[in-house]
Amino acid sequence: MTYEQMLEAVRYEGAYSGTERAAETVERVLAALGRRLTGAERADLxxxxxxxxxxxxxxxxxxxxxxxxxxxxKDIAARSGTSPATARWDTGAVLSVVARLAGPDLLARILRSLPAGYALLFGQIDLNAGRTGA
Known part of the structure; x- marks a missing residue:
């Protein structure tokens, strides 16, 4: 996928009026993800x-x-000056496309490396939601 195709996919997912808004959103969300992901998962993504x-x-x-x-x-909302609802929408629009680019195996590794609550952001079912340790 080219960058332009990625922007078009995010524009579609987020129902944005143009690719300029999609580009701003991609950069903001990927920068935030870049602050969270480390190791082989970071390099592979x-x-x-x-x-x-x-x-x-x-x-x-x-x-x-x-x-x-x-x-x-909430971190994205605070850094961008948007509402948490807008930040959640933007995050979902970008990370759903990132999930497709990553593929199922890498996405599973990424989700295992992150704390709870990221699966839904990537458009995935969170199979660990509501579970307690034991």
């Missing part, structure tokens, strides 16, 4: 993203602060 998207993703220094999926959305 970067290799599957279009170059411009990979640059936005890898330009961020990973943070070792663990944020749940909801914390991730």
């Amino acid at each position: 970067a290799a599957r993203l279009p170059l411009q998207a990979a640059l936005a993703f890898t330009a961020q220094v990973p943070s070792y602060e663990k944020l749940t999926g909801w914390g991730f959305v």
Whole structure:
């Protein structure tokens, strides 16, 4: 997938009026994901993203602060000055496309490496929701 195709897919998923809004959203969400993902999953995902998207993703220094999926959305909202609802919408539009680019095996590894609550952001069923340890 080219970067332009990615933007068009995000524009469609997010129901944005143009690719300019999609591009801003892609950069914002991938930068946030770049602060959360480390290790082989980070490198493997970067290799599957279009170059411009990979640059936005890898330009961020990973943070070792663990944020749940909801914390991730709130962080995006705070950094972008948008509402949590808008940040959640934007996140879903971008990460659903990222999920397709990653493929099922890499996506499963990514979700295992992140704290709870990210599966739904990637458009996946969260099989661990509501479970307690034991």
